[in-house]
Amino acid sequence: xxxxLFLFFCxxxxxxxxxxxxxxxxxxxFSSQEExxxxxxxxxxxxxxxxxxxxEVDNQTFVxxxxxxxxxxxxxxxxxxxxxxWFRGQSEVELPSHTNGEKYSIVKTEIKxxxxxxxxxxxxxxxxxxxxxISIVKDGVITEKHIYxxxxxxxxxxxxxxxxxxx
Numbered sequence: 001x002x003x004x005l006f007l008f009f010c011x012x013x014x015x016x017x018x019x020x021x022x023x024x025x026x027x028x029x030f031s032s033q034e035e036x037x038x039x040x041x042x043x044x045x046x047x048x049x050x051x052x053x054x055x056e057v058d059n060q061t062f063v064x065x066x067x068x069x070x071x072x073x074x075x076x077x078x079x080x081x082x083x084x085x086w087f088r089g090q091s092e093v094e095l096p097s098h099t100n101g102e103k104y105s106i107v108k109t110e111i112k113x114x115x116x117x118x119x120x121x122x123x124x125x126x127x128x129x130x131x132x133x134i135s136i137v138k139d140g141v142i143t144e145k146h147i148y149x150x151x152x153x154x155x156x157x158x159x160x161x162x163x164x165x166x167x
Contacts, residue, residue, distance in 0.1 A: 029083040036077050037063055040086025044075075052148050057155045060113060064121075064153050070095045072123050072151065078114045087114055090121070095151065099127050103167045104134070110158065118158035124165070126150050135166040142166075 030036040040063065041048060052064045052072075061077040063086075073092035078085040090111035099105040104126045111119050126134065129150055136143045136154050138161060145152045154163060 027085070029080075029085050031083065033061065033077050033079075033084045036084035036086050040075055040077075040088070041065075043086065044073075044088070052151070052153070053146075055155060057119065058117075058157050060117070060119070062111075062119075062121075062155055064155075066148075066151070067092055070097050072153070074111055074121055074153075074155070076111065076113055085114075089113060093123055095123055095125050097125075099125060103127055104165065106165070120156055120158050122154045122156075122163065124152045124154075126152070126167070131167075137164040137166060 028039060030039060037051075037054070038048075041051075044065075044067075046065055046067060050065045050067065052066055055062050055064065061079070062074050063077065064072070064074045066072055071092050071094055073088070074090065075086055075088040078087040090109055093107050093109050095107055096105050104124050106122055106124045108120055108122050111121055113119070124134070126147055127150075131147055131150075133144050133146055134152050136145055138156065143154070145154055156163070
């Protein structure tokens with residue numbers, strides 16, 4: 001009997017930990033992108049000042065934000081029939097607080113759009129607090145990325161080629 005109680009307890013803990021936020025709240029549509037972003041920030045419990053950047057990649061709008069010193073995330077603003085919706089297609093990532101003697105560290109994650117398009121987001125931390133930008137090279141094209149409080153990010157559609165980072 002104790003085995004069954006233990007299994008029941010474990011099952012309840014697992015179900016509770018896997019509970020999704022109220023999907024109805026994430027299904028709301030708005031007449032402007034700004035309203036959708038504001039609603040998403042409220043749902044996520046994030047302040048407006050936590051937005052690092054709003055960036056367009058392949059006609060998709062991404063909102064990159066900082067939850068805490070080392071925790072970062074991204075959401076997409078889904079557009080359909082002139083309406084906008086906050087969509088978080090990935091979990092937040094934890095950036096290491098140090099770089100183990102390297103000039104920078106990288107954490108990569110994938111985000112899926114509502115239409116199942118895949119994107120890769122690279123989050124990085126630099127060791128030099130005075131560094132203001134970093135160069136990302138993909139297919140011979142150089143993109144300058146701004147560094148926000150020692151952190152930078154780069155979003156690209158998948159499947160992707162590796163990127164080179166020039167410090």
